[in-house]
Amino acid sequence: MLGLLLSGTPLAAPRASAAASPVCLSGALAFDHRDAEAGTAKPWVTSPARNANWELWGQTSPGSASRLLASGLTGVDGGTFNACYQASGPLPELHMKFLSASTQTWRVIPDRRSATPYSFTTASLTDVATSRNLGTVKVPSPIQGAWNVEDTLNLLYWKRSNPDSGCWTSHQANGACDQLTVVWDPGASDGGYWDYGNTNYVILAGDMPDSHHLVLHEAGHWLQWQLYNHWFPRVTNCNPHYINRSSSTTCAWTEGFADAVAAYVLGDYRFVYPDGTSYSFANGRSTPGWDAGDTVQGRVGSSLLDLWAANGPDGGAWSRTIRLMTYNASTDFREYFLTDRPTASPPLSTTGTARSIITSHTIDY
Template sequence: MRGTKIISLLAVGLAGTLVSWNPAAADATPTCLTGKLEYSHYDAEAGTRKPLVTQPARNANWELWGTTGGQATRLSSGITAVSDGAFNACYQGTNASELYVKFLSASTAMWRVIKSETSQAQYSFDSARTTGSASLGTVRVPASMQRAWKIVDTLNVLYWKRNNPTSACWTRRQATGSCDTLTFVWDQNRADSGYWDYPDTNYVILGENQPDSKHTILHEAGHWLQWQLYGRSFPRVTGCNPHYIEQSSSTSCAWTEGFADAVAAYALGDYRYVYDDGASFSLRNGPGTEGWDTGDTVQGRVGSSLLDLWAANGPDGGNWNKTIDLMSSQFSQNFREYFRTDRPAAGLSSSGAALTIIRSHTIDY
């Protein structure tokens, strides 16, 4: 966004539409294109029918472009409103012969969806052309791109809960202006997908219909978030291919996958994992839950323990904030280290109600 004055609203919770224009032309009459951006998506969280749902595209990037003498120029840029996807794309200066708004699959520089690792190109499309100020009404994301905007919109819920009071970045390890960008690669025709590409690109790779599940989006983002919380470091994971929610793998696999499961469920306010076909798997379990292996090598046991520690009536104060604080300064190779060593060092309980919780999920330290 060079050459324009941008005031980031990420630092104040992405509270509305961001507009920028050329201050040198402050005396000119503003020209504005207004409207609301919406996208439709197949809602796996609603069940296997996956109904087509339409909702606002919140905090999504837009650019106002103008054409003069056959030359297209970017005039201003901003983000859609958090409440209803509204945009107010304005500039002040010489009238352009043609104006339009370009919408991009990103939210400021905090997260983006690109087409491939090599092209780095975001999905984008243009509004109708006008010759002056106009209301564009409701602008809808083309059907072929709707899943890209679903990813952009879904990541809002994780960003809002990230517990970083010190900067606009994902974690307090980085200062505003020096944030890492969470990058998703999505291609409808991509078969090699459904993973966080660590340690190569560190992008999340999704394909086909996988973005239909918000849990899948947030689970993979959870891996990236853990890497960020650990200062771009990550546990050495073994015995994780394949891995299943209710089956034993390894302590490192159960810790990282269980954390990612818990991230998705916590961000969405539920207690399950939802697949892109609309089928769901409850994370609720106890010592006698049929078909479940036991102990801290089971990702579902770890994930549910975390969710109960963070629960409204749990021992950590009703949210995950203290765990995020802990992970911003302490590296845990597995759940045992997190619970037995790092929680006490951070002033979090590893006895009493906390110990009762993990024992209820068959983890007995």
């Protein structure tokens, strides 16, 4: 599993006396959420908040101001944390702070003008002389969607196929990563898009975090922009756009890629809406209700998924396409398939099984 690029290690404690010993607060961070992927009933599920930033705050002497004592990330094994400080005696006050961010690699903020992730603190403990286990710490209900997004983005990060650095793509080196920013306003109605050309943030609203497909789809637009080194095709005839209907070659390519990102990362073959309804990408030459060709995002997305499939011609993964996209920025699917795939090292096939796949989805070149 690829490791996260850490923005820093736990803060160094002052030089301790010989009697100093670690005082730790441990536990696991979790959040409740409605699970749209489970269907329209959207059952409540409790999930761990993995790779989320935590901070240990406290007073080191009576009457002193509370200060940051240590920081780190919750674990990938269930959102666990173990926050420690070398103390020479009882600490007058101690508490944890949790943030909806993962180092400086991604974050969830409340509005476009903010630079600060959502956060909350645990109750203060007083006169702490020994380590304490806080058990399961739950994200407060009004803001739990922020950690749902934070945790979901782990899935994309872990499959980003960048062996060159801990950043999202190989265009950045460790220590200089671009940060994926998601704005989530639970009370807003404006959302469900990537704010290209303005903030370049993913914008979510209301119950949109309930759909992991939606979160990953919008993050997929940002990832394509990153792979193309801050360039993006000039997209036309894309408002509105539909999975099964014709739009334009540029719309079908960018929306189809984002659809495929979400389905590939989650290991399925559909798009799931925040209300729990879903739409299958399964389609053939005579599928009712589907337009034909590479102006249809569902035709493009399903072609990509079949090319990347375990039994597909691309080696059972998307890694070669991801690598290709870092040095060949395709304007549309035709350019990706006919012009750019042969330039991959080794070349990605455009004949045989690969050609049969796109033909089965009515893309005839």
